[in-house]
Amino acid sequence: MQKLAVHFWSIFFVAIGLAIFSHKVFQLGMPVVPDATTETWTIQAKLSFNGNGRNIKASMAVPNITPGYIKIDEHYISGDFGLNAKVRGDNKTAVWAKRKALGEQILYYRTTITRFNVATKWASVPDYPQAPEFVEPYATAVNKIIEDVRSQSADTASFTYELINQLRSSDKNENISLVKSLARTDEQMANLITKLLAVAHIPTRNVWAIELTDAANDVIPEVFIQSYNGDEWLTFNPKTGVSGIPKGYIVWKVGNGSLYTLKGGDAAEIKFSVTKSFIELLEVSKLAAKKDKAILGKLTLFSLPVHKQNTFSLILMVPLGALLVVFMRTFVGVQTFGTFMPILIAIAFRETQLLWGVILFTVIVFIGLLIRLYLERLRLLLIPRLAAILVIVVILMLVISYFTSRLGLDRLLSISLFPMVILAMTIERMSITWEENGAQTALIQGFGSLVVACLGYLIMTNEYLTYLMFAFPEFLFVVLGICIWMGRYTGYRISELFRFREIQSSN
Amino acid sequence: MISLVNPFQLKSKGILGINQRNSDYIMRYNKRSLYPLVDNKLQTKQLAISAGIAVPKLFATIKYHHQRKDLEKLLSERGDLVIKPAHGSGGNGVLVILGKVGRLYKTPSGDLMSINAIKHYVSNILSGMYSLGGVPDHAFLEYRIQFDPVFEDISFKGVPDIRIIVFRGVPISAMLRLPTRQSNGKANLHQGAIGAGIDLSTGCTTHAVVGNLVTTLHPDTGNSISDIQIPRWKEILQIAVKCSDTVGLGYLGVDIVLDRTLGPLMLELNARPGLNVQLANQRGLLSNLQTIERLENIPSSIDQRVAFAQTL
Numbered sequence: 001m002q003k004l005a006v007h008f009w010s011i012f013f014v015a016i017g018l019a020i021f022s023h024k025v026f027q028l029g030m031p032v033v034p035d036a037t038t039e040t041w042t043i044q045a046k047l048s049f050n051g052n053g054r055n056i057k058a059s060m061a062v063p064n065i066t067p068g069y070i071k072i073d074e075h076y077i078s079g080d081f082g083l084n085a086k087v088r089g090d091n092k093t094a095v096w097a098k099r100k101a102l103g104e105q106i107l108y109y110r111t112t113i114t115r116f117n118v119a120t121k122w123a124s125v126p127d128y129p130q131a132p133e134f135v136e137p138y139a140t141a142v143n144k145i146i147e148d149v150r151s152q153s154a155d156t157a158s159f160t161y162e163l164i165n166q167l168r169s170s171d172k173n174e175n176i177s178l179v180k181s182l183a184r185t186d187e188q189m190a191n192l193i194t195k196l197l198a199v200a201h202i203p204t205r206n207v208w209a210i211e212l213t214d215a216a217n218d219v220i221p222e223v224f225i226q227s228y229n230g231d232e233w234l235t236f237n238p239k240t241g242v243s244g245i246p247k248g249y250i251v252w253k254v255g256n257g258s259l260y261t262l263k264g265g266d267a268a269e270i271k272f273s274v275t276k277s278f279i280e281l282l283e284v285s286k287l288a289a290k291k292d293k294a295i296l297g298k299l300t301l302f303s304l305p306v307h308k309q310n311t312f313s314l315i316l317m318v319p320l321g322a323l324l325v326v327f328m329r330t331f332v333g334v335q336t337f338g339t340f341m342p343i344l345i346a347i348a349f350r351e352t353q354l355l356w357g358v359i360l361f362t363v364i365v366f367i368g369l370l371i372r373l374y375l376e377r378l379r380l381l382l383i384p385r386l387a388a389i390l391v392i393v394v395i396l397m398l399v400i401s402y403f404t405s406r407l408g409l410d411r412l413l414s415i416s417l418f419p420m421v422i423l424a425m426t427i428e429r430m431s432i433t434w435e436e437n438g439a440q441t442a443l444i445q446g447f448g449s450l451v452v453a454c455l456g457y458l459i460m461t462n463e464y465l466t467y468l469m470f471a472f473p474e475f476l477f478v479v480l481g482i483c484i485w486m487g488r489y490t491g492y493r494i495s496e497l498f499r500f501r502e503i504q505s506s507n
Numbered sequence: 508m509i510s511l512v513n514p515f516q517l518k519s520k521g522i523l524g525i526n527q528r529n530s531d532y533i534m535r536y537n538k539r540s541l542y543p544l545v546d547n548k549l550q551t552k553q554l555a556i557s558a559g560i561a562v563p564k565l566f567a568t569i570k571y572h573h574q575r576k577d578l579e580k581l582l583s584e585r586g587d588l589v590i591k592p593a594h595g596s597g598g599n600g601v602l603v604i605l606g607k608v609g610r611l612y613k614t615p616s617g618d619l620m621s622i623n624a625i626k627h628y629v630s631n632i633l634s635g636m637y638s639l640g641g642v643p644d645h646a647f648l649e650y651r652i653q654f655d656p657v658f659e660d661i662s663f664k665g666v667p668d669i670r671i672i673v674f675r676g677v678p679i680s681a682m683l684r685l686p687t688r689q690s691n692g693k694a695n696l697h698q699g700a701i702g703a704g705i706d707l708s709t710g711c712t713t714h715a716v717v718g719n720l721v722t723t724l725h726p727d728t729g730n731s732i733s734d735i736q737i738p739r740w741k742e743i744l745q746i747a748v749k750c751s752d753t754v755g756l757g758y759l760g761v762d763i764v765l766d767r768t769l770g771p772l773m774l775e776l777n778a779r780p781g782l783n784v785q786l787a788n789q790r791g792l793l794s795n796l797q798t799i800e801r802l803e804n805i806p807s808s809i810d811q812r813v814a815f816a817q818t819l
Contacts, residue, residue: 330526379627382634437698490527497511500522502721
């Protein structure tokens with residue numbers, strides 16, 4: 001019964017931890033390695049025009065909803081124009097205005113984006129369109145086509161697909177050839193498809209998207225068609241009929257208007273350019289976490305002030321150290337002074353680095369033991385004796401710091417953070433163990449403590465593990481689950497395999 | 508190369524490991540609220556006296572530092588006694604005083620201690636030097652065991668004692684613990700004392716280990732340790748069973764000494780008895796533990812349980 005509960009809780013906690021972890025990795029795209037990078041694209045839209053000396057107002061669509069991508073950064077370079085950017089429906093429009101502008105004017109909009117998988121929700125819900133009027137002979141042809149397509153489709157999606165397909169087909173169908181002659185350019189073709197869908201009372205709109213390449217100037221936005229099926233917007237490529245926004249395209253604007261409008265000027269021209277670069281994945285996920293409305297996204301330690309982050313990254317490693325102690329004691333059977341003392345020593349080693357830490361620890365404990373031996377003769381009471389040892393430890397540390405700094409070994413100065421109380425307790429415990437259980441036990445336990453402390457140091461300073469614990473504190477649940485599970489380990493310790501080795505010899 | 512035993516072999520020998528002892532036996536059968544009864548030797552002693560179990564006579568209790576001034580009087584009255592911490596474990600903190608030599612006191616190692624040294628020793632006990640976690644403790648003075656002559660040839664200073672593991676009121680394993688020079692007169696196996704397995708049915712010693720190694724001779728006296736008949740064996744088992752009934756712990760270590768005039772005396776109880784008894788007997792505890800776990804009814808009379816133990 002208990003065993004069942006233990007298994008339940010350990011699996012429960014491990015599962016929770018891993019579930020949050022995988023959500024963050026697969027949904028929020030948090031990297032599992034600290035320095036993973038990802039591609040970013042910087043897209044620049046350059047709007048140039050001639051001012052003719054009057055009130056001028058230029059507006060340009062800028063990306064708002066970008067399926068498959070996330071905006072990391074955006075800038076407007078407005079010169080001396082006043083800027084007003086606002087979101088309306090699914091679009092965002094930048095409006096630049098100036099009282100008087102003469103001659104060539106250039107406005108820039110620049111955004112950096114990166115791949116990011118997050119469910120997109122188009123906000124706007126369209127009205128059902130009025131069927132447009134076609135003049136004969138087009139009207140008949142259009143009706144015929146719509147009829148054909150309708151008979152070959154089941155829903156909005158398949159209707160749109162079928163319609164585009166028919167228009168693209170090279171069959172010698174008179175109706176289609178006739179209607180096709182209405183559109184010469186791709187944009188006109190897109191508009192034609194929109195009109196035809198309106199005849200079938202399917203709401204549609206255009207989507208302007210820009211292809212993301214390694215580097216390109218004068219990128220021409222491509223037009224896609226979205227049809228509304230009463231529930232969501234479905235995107236189609238008017239050239240191929242393929243549904244969905246193709247990979248490698250970022251949506252710039254949705255809706256039927258043009259990409260920019262200009263009042264009070266002429267010779268307007270818009271130019272897009274794309275450049276690719278790289279960014280640390282972690283930056284992206286931090287950003288994504290901020291934008292994510294889910295509570296899990298908000299619960300990130302990256303939003304803490306930097307100095308607090310450092311404290312937390314240390315605190316989060318302590319449970320891993322504890323896990324190591326549990327493992328070393330219940331599975332291996334290493335003897336240590338105190339349960340978690342090795343972990344405290346390991347934390348102290350962070351300041352001094354491993355080798356110096358071990359040397360210092362050994363030297364201070366050794367000298368401390370000698371002095372403790374003498375104090376024993378003075379017959380001091382326990383607590384004052386402990387305090388005396390503590391003072392001696394502090395003196396030892398001062399002396400060592402002084403001489404090492406004289407020798408130019410500045411690193412050792414940092415032993416000021418070495419836990420004096422821990423050292424004093426170690427000396428006291430070690431000397432009692434020495435007297436009570438003999439030198440062998442004392443040395444075994446001292447050595448055991450040092451080994452566990454070294455391993456603890458290696459684990460707790462491991463950059464990868466530090467990153468993992470900090471980026472995914474939910475691993476604390478996993479650690480908790482493992483601790484609970486290890487708490488019911490009833491098998492032998494490795495040390496017992498040694499201890500009972502003589503059992504073999506008899507039968 | 509360190510030689511290790513195959514864990515499956517240990518399992519097949521029925522060896523109980525520490526992890527299993529803790530989780531399957533101590534945690535399951537020993538109620539934590541009963542621990543103070545055995546962890547505090549003064550309480551154990553009182554409990555035993557009220558249950559009619561023979562124990563070494565308590566001379567005095569020292570609870571506060573100022574009471575140390577009575578030490579000199581107590582020591583000169585008795586001359587021959589043992590000073591113990593109420594919360595000591597594994598024989599730690601036990602000071603044996605054999606008698607007065609001039610103004611000094613003689614210890615078994617031959618060292619002489621001044622009254623001030625003894626006072627300091629007691630104050631260390633009171634400060635909690637030997638108690639778990641350094642909690643302030645009490646010291647007590649009790650009768651020094653004059654051990655039975657049967658152990659004369661096989662112990663080195665100190666007093667040999669008999670450790671009996673009692674599970675659910677039935678003795679399941681026993682060993683004789685013999686002090687050595689290495690153990691400094693203490694009957695603690697971790698400190699180098701010898702553990703000699705005792706056949707439950709006959710009360711004769713079988714195998715012996717020193718440390719974790721099998722031996723047949725006492726390393727200091729050179730005498731054989733096996734096939735020594737423990738006198739009054741049945742009586743010893745009965746005391747062990749009675750202790751288990753009195754204290755109510757399901758998995759208990761009972762330490763009994765054999766005094767040459769007073770016979771078997773219960774020295775102390777242990778709620779977390781060690782596992783060396785398995786090495787001493789060259790036999791794991793698990794088979795007996797499981798036999799008794801399977802029993803639906805454990806006989807209520809002490810004699811029946813002792814008899815049952817002797818068939819294990």
